[in-house]
Amino acid sequence: SQTIHQWPATLVQPVGSPLSLECTVEGTSNPNLYWYRQAAGRGLQLLFYSVGIGQISSEVPQNLSASRPQDRQFILSSKKLLLSDSGFYLCACKRDRKHEQFFGPGTRLTVL
Amino acid sequence: DAKTTQPPSMDCAEGRAANLPCNHSTISGNEYVYWYRQIHSQGPQYIIHGLKNNETNEMASLIITEDRKSSTLILPHATLRDTAVYYCIVRGTSGSARQLTFGSGTQLTVLP
Numbered sequence: 457s458q459t460i461h462q463w464p465a466t467l468v469q470p471v472g473s474p475l476s477l478e479c480t481v482e483g484t485s486n487p488n489l490y491w492y493r494q495a496a497g498r499g500l501q502l503l504f505y506s507v508g509i510g511q512i513s514s515e516v517p518q519n520l521s522a523s524r525p526q527d528r529q530f531i532l533s534s535k536k537l538l539l540s541d542s543g544f545y546l547c548a549c550k551r552d553r554k555h556e557q558f559f560g561p562g563t564r565l566t567v568l
Numbered sequence: 569d570a571k572t573t574q575p576p577s578m579d580c581a582e583g584r585a586a587n588l589p590c591n592h593s594t595i596s597g598n599e600y601v602y603w604y605r606q607i608h609s610q611g612p613q614y615i616i617h618g619l620k621n622n623e624t625n626e627m628a629s630l631i632i633t634e635d636r637k638s639s640t641l642i643l644p645h646a647t648l649r650d651t652a653v654y655y656c657i658v659r660g661t662s663g664s665a666r667q668l669t670f671g672s673g674t675q676l677t678v679l680p
Contacts, residue, residue: 500670546611557668559611
């Protein structure tokens with residue numbers, strides 16, 4: 457079964473600083489990959505998804521970007537963080553034609 | 569994807585069955601019903617999914633009405649560790665419908 461690694465687990469960053477969150481997947485190949493964000497006390501919001509290397513779809517306009525340099529690596533980035541970027545960031549994967557999405561442990565980001 | 573409606577919160581006594589309802593009156597013929605749960609500060613966990621027939625696995629049972637406009641997730645013997653937010657999601661299987669859209673869910677609290 458697949459395992460999703462995310463790091464760091466927690467992060468505190470000042471406003472205006474850059475961001476790079478990494479997600480790697482083990483135990484599967486050519487997965488669909490997803491980045492979600494969960495603001496405090498709210499539901500999950502899909503930010504990006506990818507069906508293959510270099511293929512990124514954005515769901516909401518924002519100052520974040522995503523990249524998929526390798527089949528099982530998904531990176532979430534920002535050049536300048538905003539206070540509103542604070543939240544719980546979750547990476548997920550799904551094998552094509554399978555139903556279940558598997559989620560990583562998440563990164564809790566606080567922007568001060 | 570069809571919209572779902574869930575009660576914001578429910579309580580259940582430990583050892584009793586927890587029945588979590590979900591309305592999805594605008595569901596279309598090719599859309600599945602999925603249930604996930606999220607324990608505090610963790611990533612969501614897949615529970616079960618179904619299309620038309622009732623489904624059962626080691627975690628739960630899913631009962632879908634004949635008109636498919638509503639469903640119920642049943643945890644047969646709730647334990648304290650089942651306390652979580654439960655999300656009911658309706659999703660198709662092709663194109664831009666690959667991703668999950670999470671609503672607010674139901675906060676289930678299992679009481680000792």
